[in-house]
Amino acid sequence: MGGVGKTTILKHIHNDLLKQQRFERVIWVTISKEFNIMKVQDDIAGALKLKEDWPREGDKLRRAAILSEMLKNAGKHVLILDNVWDKVSLEEVGIPEPSGSNGCKMVLTTRSEHVCKYMGCKVKPLSEEEALMLFLNKVGPNIVQSPTIMPTLKLVVKECAGLPLTIVVVAGTMKGEDNPRIWKNALGELKERIGKVEGVEAEVIERLKFSFDHLKDEQAKHCFLYCTVYPEDFEIEKDELIECWIEEGFIDDMGTRQEMKDKGLTILKKLEDNCLLENITDGFYQPGIKMHDAVRDMALSITSMNPRYIVQAGLQLTEGNGVQILRKYRLCITP
Ligand SMILES: Nc1ncnc2c1ncn2[C@@H]1O[C@H](COP(=O)(O)OP(=O)(O)O)[C@@H](O)[C@H]1O
Ligand SMILES: [Mg+2]
Missing domain, CATH: 1.10.8 (Helicase, Ruva Protein; domain 3)
Structure with missing residues (x-):
């Protein structure tokens, strides 16, 4: 079930493994409903710090072969896959089958009842x-x-x-x-x-x-719903989000830009306090937030009833097909 605590448990496992230092590498990859092999491959390559040899574009098969070779040479490692929805073909992604002999392990969470039954392991609700x-x-x-x-x-x-x-x-x-x-x-x-x-x-x-x-404040509601335009599990930079809110006109004109930014920050704090957005600031990156996948489903159920944006996740828009999709919905881009 979404929101039962799978990611939280996995984070504890991840942090314990890092502390124990039994494995040379602990690799975390979040997989979402809109499963995209290229993204998973990029995430693993990023965790392995592949740079020059890694083809950013191109053929999935070639990328899978490179990744597989790199993982085989990555020493004893644990691969953590959070939120697997459908069957993931390890081979297609380029993940070598974990086995007793190579000392590699894989941990995954899923919402699939079928997989949980098969593994005999399920996160239960709290007492x-x-x-x-x-x-x-x-x-x-x-x-x-x-x-x-x-x-x-x-x-x-x-x-x-x-x-x-x-x-x-x-x-x-x-x-x-x-x-x-x-x-x-x-x-x-x-x-x-x-x-x-x-x-x-x-x-x-x-x-x-x-x-x-219960947010009551209409501005805060618009600001919250706006977050659905980002893909699932996307880490959104706070400053960037507030800029977007201002550009969208969700925040009243208040004289100076700084005052509007402060108002944006206040709304963000309220959404965080209500646990509708999760703070993911860890000191290394720009302060950021994330919308939990189940919260995003809720927000999408609201925007679909009263559309203000068209959110069609997982389309992998490019400049080429973007225009076709906008035409399909009879939209045009205004400067
Ligand atoms: N055992 C727990 N104790 C306290 N809070 C928890 C616990 N498990 C989950 N949470 C909180 O509940 C929310 C959803 O948990 P999460 O792990 O993201 O769920 P899932 O990954 O199953 O969808 C998070 O805000 C998390 O901090
Ligand atoms: Mg989760």
Whole structure:
């Protein structure tokens, strides 16, 4: 299930492996719904720091052969593939079959029920107690001390069905809220939303939409939805995103550009606090954010009902086919 904590577990494994130094290399590759062999190959090549010998363009087969050779010579390594959706042909990508003899390992996560059953391994939702602890941790200390809110809060946590993502998003929305009537209303809203849909994925989307609707601020809603124009799992630079928001006209004209940027930063902070966007700043790169794939599914379900952008992910637009696609939707590029 999306949001159950697969990537989080994998990050722990990744960091442990780096600390232990049992392997010469630990390579992390995020694979998304829009599986693209060239991108996976580029990501692995990037992790192996292939530069001169690596053909940026061209033939997948040739790239697969080069990659396979490089991985065979890369010493003992672990390849981590996060979020595998469909069958991935290791051979097609250029990943040598991991075996006992070459000392290489592969770890992967997937949403595929079939693969989980086959591997006999599945990430379970949090227990009631764990869910409550995570919720209280996110919702803030003044709520923890309120005996009038606690019974409703516990029922709200139950509605999150033990899914960490939903828990942090709903808790983020309710952070600091100390009015018991607003808590009761939140509980009613969550129940009503979930009652309206069928299927686990649709339920997750509805719970996440709760947070979107509670943003109230229309500017923040536009800014949030805009993030869907980036591909899944894309690491978005904060400064660049705020510039785009300003150019799109989501932020009111405020006299100076700096003031508008500050407003953008404030909106970004609110979206981060509500856990609708994840901060991925690690000190090495420019400050960045990421939209969780399940949150992006929720945002896309909103934009598809009320289109402001056409988001068709995975088309691998080039200058050539871009114009054809714009024509298909009867759009034109204005200067
Ligand atoms: N065990 C956990 N404790 C606290 N927070 C968690 C836990 N597992 C996941 N989360 C939080 O839930 C959100 C979704 O987790 P993630 O690992 O991205 O899910 P998945 O990869 O299964 O879609 C993240 O914000 C993460 O920080
Ligand atoms: Mg994930």
